Amino acid sequence: MTLEGLPVVTLRSAVSMANGFPLLSGVDLELAPSSLTVLVGANGAGKTSLLQLLAGLIGLTSGEGTVLGFDLATDDRRLLRRHVGWLGHEGSFYDDLTVAENLTFAAKALARPLDDLPSVLARVDLEGRRDTIAKALSAGQRRRLGLAWLLLRRPQLWLLDEPYASLDDEGRTFFDALLGEVIERGATVVVSAHDPLRSALLAPATVTMVGGRVVTP
Amino acid sequence: MIGIALLVAAKDLRIEVRSRVLLWQVVPFGVMALLLCGLALGPEQVGHSSAAPGLFYLVVVLVALLMINRSHAIETSAGTRASVATLGLDPAGVFLGKALALAIELWLSAVVLLAGSVVVLHTSLHGTLVAAPSILVTLGAIAAAGTLYGALTSGGNAAATLLPVLSLPAFAPLLIAGERSYSAALHGGALEWWVISVVALAVYLGMGILLYGVLEES
Numbered sequence: 001m002t003l004e005g006l007p008v009v010t011l012r013s014a015v016s017m018a019n020g021f022p023l024l025s026g027v028d029l030e031l032a033p034s035s036l037t038v039l040v041g042a043n044g045a046g047k048t049s050l051l052q053l054l055a056g057l058i059g060l061t062s063g064e065g066t067v068l069g070f071d072l073a074t075d076d077r078r079l080l081r082r083h084v085g086w087l088g089h090e091g092s093f094y095d096d097l098t099v100a101e102n103l104t105f106a107a108k109a110l111a112r113p114l115d116d117l118p119s120v121l122a123r124v125d126l127e128g129r130r131d132t133i134a135k136a137l138s139a140g141q142r143r144r145l146g147l148a149w150l151l152l153r154r155p156q157l158w159l160l161d162e163p164y165a166s167l168d169d170e171g172r173t174f175f176d177a178l179l180g181e182v183i184e185r186g187a188t189v190v191v192s193a194h195d196p197l198r199s200a201l202l203a204p205a206t207v208t209m210v211g212g213r214v215v216t217p
Numbered sequence: 218m219i220g221i222a223l224l225v226a227a228k229d230l231r232i233e234v235r236s237r238v239l240l241w242q243v244v245p246f247g248v249m250a251l252l253l254c255g256l257a258l259g260p261e262q263v264g265h266s267s268a269a270p271g272l273f274y275l276v277v278v279l280v281a282l283l284m285i286n287r288s289h290a291i292e293t294s295a296g297t298r299a300s301v302a303t304l305g306l307d308p309a310g311v312f313l314g315k316a317l318a319l320a321i322e323l324w325l326s327a328v329v330l331l332a333g334s335v336v337v338l339h340t341s342l343h344g345t346l347v348a349a350p351s352i353l354v355t356l357g358a359i360a361a362a363g364t365l366y367g368a369l370t371s372g373g374n375a376a377a378t379l380l381p382v383l384s385l386p387a388f389a390p391l392l393i394a395g396e397r398s399y400s401a402a403l404h405g406g407a408l409e410w411w412v413i414s415v416v417a418l419a420v421y422l423g424m425g426i427l428l429y430g431v432l433e434e435s
Contacts, residue, residue: 057299078430082305092300094291096232108224109304133235149300 006069008033008157008188009054013063014072016053023049023058025212031190034183039192041209047192050209051159054190056080068156082110085155087146089162095135099126099145102134106149116152123178124148140171147178158182158189218310225306225314226321232291233322239284244326247280248333255337269338270348270399274392276330277323277356281388282381284322285363288315289371308430312364316425320360327356341403348402351411355395358414361421362387368432391417 009031016024024046031037039047052058054067056077065072070080086092093102100117107114121127124144129137134145143163150158158179164172179189191204208216233239254272292298331352334340366384370376394413400406 052299055299055303057302078305081303084303086300086303088296088299090296092296094228094232094297095294096235096291097228101228101231105224105228106304109221109306146300153304155303 006033007031008035009065009067009190011053011063011065014053014060014065015062016049016058017061018058022212024053026063027053027212027214029207029214031188033188034186036179036183036189036191036204038204038206039190039209040195040206042194045209046212047209048161049212051086051161051190051192054157055084055086055159057086083155084157084159085150085153087143087150087158087160087163089165092146092149093134096133098131098133099137099148100130102145103148103152107152110153112152112154120148120151123151125174139166140168143167143171143175147175151182154187156187158187160189160191162192162194164191164193218307218313221307221310222313222317225311226317229288229291229315229318230321233287233318238287239322239326243280243283243287244329246283247276247326247330250276250279251330251333251337258338267400267404269334269340270396270403272338273330273334273340273399274355274395277327277359278385278388278392280326280330281319281323281356281359281363282384284319284326285367285384286377286380288319288364289367289376293371308433309426311433312368312425312429313422315367316361316364316422319364320357323356323360324353327352344403345399348399351395351398351402351414354411354418355391355398355414358391358418358421359388361418361425362391365421365425365429365432368429 007030009029011027011029014024014027014029015022027046027050029050039050041047049058053060053065053072056067056070056072059077060072067080068083070077070083072080094105097105099121103117103120104114106112107117118127121130124147126141126144126148129141134142137145146163163175167175179191183189206216207214251272254276258268258272292301331345331349335342335345363384366380366387370379370383391414394410394417397406397410398414401410
């Protein structure tokens with residue numbers, strides 16, 4: 001639903017509340033297509049809440065916002081969700097299913113061809129682990145499985161919640177290379193992190209959040 | 218909707234088979250509860266008591282509550298909820314799939330519990346077989362209602378304790394209808410009670426298809 005040349009994300013004074021508590025208290029943000037943005041801030045700054053708003057997982061209480069052409073105030077958030085990919089730092093799949101079963105479930109749910117499965121597994125270097133139960137994977141392998149889930153889905157907007165947490169240098173380099181590829185192919189990526197991203201491969205825009213607001217666009 | 222339902226049901230059943238919680242924890246718990254019921258009745262009452270169908274359904278409800286909590290815990294584990302939500306699955310399909318998986322688990326558990334009732338409570342095998350269709354429908358209705366109430370309570374800190382409080386009133390008419398049908402099959406009487414289970418099954422399936430998406434969002 002995204003329109004050529006227009007921002008993928010536009011937020012104006014966006015406020016999100018949960019149980020009377022403001023998760024986001026007036027966010028202004030604009031993200032260009034094929035860009036990488038890193039949200040930085042302390043715990044409770046609103047990074048995950050902003051990602052959740054962009055994913056259509058929480059609602060917009062006031063203000064204006066469009067994501068991939070969907071109006072956050074008026075459109076059905078479930079329609080937006082099919083176009084975004086989410087990767088949490090805890091994992092993004094069923095622990096008691098194998099790598100292949102998790103990916104097959106995601107592919108079938110979105111009516112994607114299963115033919116892509118071998119190439120996706122090869123890209124994230126999990127070919128030898130296709131029959132391993134997800135909970136038996138290491139932290140780095142779990143992150144790779146999450147990436148495979150997203151590669152299979154091919155979302156237009158990638159939302160990654162602290163994806164670098166507990167990754168070693170090799171894992172970070174792998175992650176950077178893959179993000180570079182998907183951005184080159186036209187996807188927009190938003191990453192949350194505690195600290196600004198130090199990457200030799202990527203040159204992201206950094207957005208700092210404090211108390212549910214963006215303080216440096 | 219049917220495709221998503223089958224996909225979700227297959228996924229839930231595969232997870233259950235892999236984790237073996239049903240086999241090694243839930244069913245043994247049910248058998249032990251049934252055994253305790255037999256001990257509580259005493260040797261004189263066992264085989265003569267009209268309490269056996271009621272005790273069977275009481276144990277079924279305890280087992281069902283464990284299964285419902287488990288069925289929804291699968292979806293609310295860290296990270297899974299958000300990433301599965303972004304698949305944008307049809308909520309009606311998800312409801313039907315989870316209800317189907319839960320019904321299959323309940324039917325399998327019921328086979329063991331009915332065998333246990335024959336052995337421990339000395340219920341008649343012939344009467345139990347006559348009651349089988351009504352038990353099948355009643356457990357299907359419990360699965361549909363349980364899936365709906367599971368979605369209502371899942372994700373909260375008190376889900377495990379809130380579920381029985383909210384769902385038992387919904388289960389009550391099903392338990393009464395199921396118990397009366399089973400009793401009628403064992404001791405003679407009107408079998409029409411199981412029509413209540415059929416109606417309840419249709420009502421809860423309809424409510425689930427319409428409301429599951431709203432409950433998930435809330």
